[in-house]
Amino acid sequence: KQEVTQIPAALSVPEGENLVLNCSFTDSAIYNLQWFRQDPGKGLTSLLLIQSSQREQTSGRLNASLDKSSGRSTLYIAASQPGDSATYLCAVRPVTTDSWGKLQFGAGTQVVVTP
Amino acid sequence: EAQVTQNPRYLITVTGKKLTVTCSQNMNHEYMSWYRQDPGLGLRQIYYSMNVEVTDKGDVPEGYKVSRKEKRNFPLILESPSPNQTSLYFCASSLRGSHSGNSPLHFGNGTRLTVT
Numbered sequence: 001k002q003e004v005t006q007i008p009a010a011l012s013v014p015e016g017e018n019l020v021l022n023c024s025f026t027d028s029a030i031y032n033l034q035w036f037r038q039d040p041g042k043g044l045t046s047l048l049l050i051q052s053s054q055r056e057q058t059s060g061r062l063n064a065s066l067d068k069s070s071g072r073s074t075l076y077i078a079a080s081q082p083g084d085s086a087t088y089l090c091a092v093r094p095v096t097t098d099s100w101g102k103l104q105f106g107a108g109t110q111v112v113v114t115p
Numbered sequence: 116e117a118q119v120t121q122n123p124r125y126l127i128t129v130t131g132k133k134l135t136v137t138c139s140q141n142m143n144h145e146y147m148s149w150y151r152q153d154p155g156l157g158l159r160q161i162y163y164s165m166n167v168e169v170t171d172k173g174d175v176p177e178g179y180k181v182s183r184k185e186k187r188n189f190p191l192i193l194e195s196p197s198p199n200q201t202s203l204y205f206c207a208s209s210l211r212g213s214h215s216g217n218s219p220l221h222f223g224n225g226t227r228l229t230v231t
Contacts, residue, residue, distance in 0.1 A: 034219060043119075043205055043222035044158075089157070091220075101146065101165055102173065103220070107157035 002027045002094040006106035014114050019077035021109050023090035028068045031093040035064050035075050038087045080113045117142045121206050121223035136191045136226050138206030145211035147189040151202040196230040203227050
């Protein structure tokens with residue numbers, strides 16, 4: 001069974017520093033990997049989706065890389081701001097015979113950006 | 116506005132009293148799914164639906180039921196709630212997309228359920 005791990009569970013950085021968030025998964029057979037942001041009391045907001053054939057995706061200050069062979073994805077957030085404080089989750093869509101509908105989430109990394 | 120709407124946002128109930136949490140999306144998405152989120156366990160998938168009248172179990176389906184009679188609605192039913200179902204529940208939807216699954220998920224704002 002696919003397992004998704006995010007380390008560290010929590011991270012605090014001063015404003016302006018770059019953020020590096022890690023996501024690892026045990027089975028490289030995936031359709032895609034998605035990064036989400038969750039604010040307290042709110043649902044999840046999709047940040048970036050990387051298809052299995054892609055190496056990275058970029059949106060503004062965000063860049064996500066995917067290395068399927070090593071089972072790793074990294075989310076980079078450049079020049080962090082206090083508004084980036086949130087919990088960041090990754091999720092993979094594993095490949096099995098009927099599993100397009102299944103999605104495995106990591107437990108998330110809680111980020112605090114201090115002014 | 117494109118959105119996934121869950122109701123209610125907060126619900127307190129007692130053990131054994133049947134309840135339904137509604138989920139509706141206005142984006143004509145084929146795929147819908149329910150998750151529960153618990154501290155230290157992350158999000159776990161309960162049920163999902165690939166289209167109308169097509170549903171399947173996720174990782175933690177015990178104690179839950181779903182139905183998909185219309186494309187826009189995907190209610191979650193707890194026939195006999197128990198305290199271990201106290202959790203934060205999320206509904207999500209997306210286009211079915213290609214087999215590579217390149218359609219991002221859209222989430223509702225969540226339903227916080229407490230079963231006493």
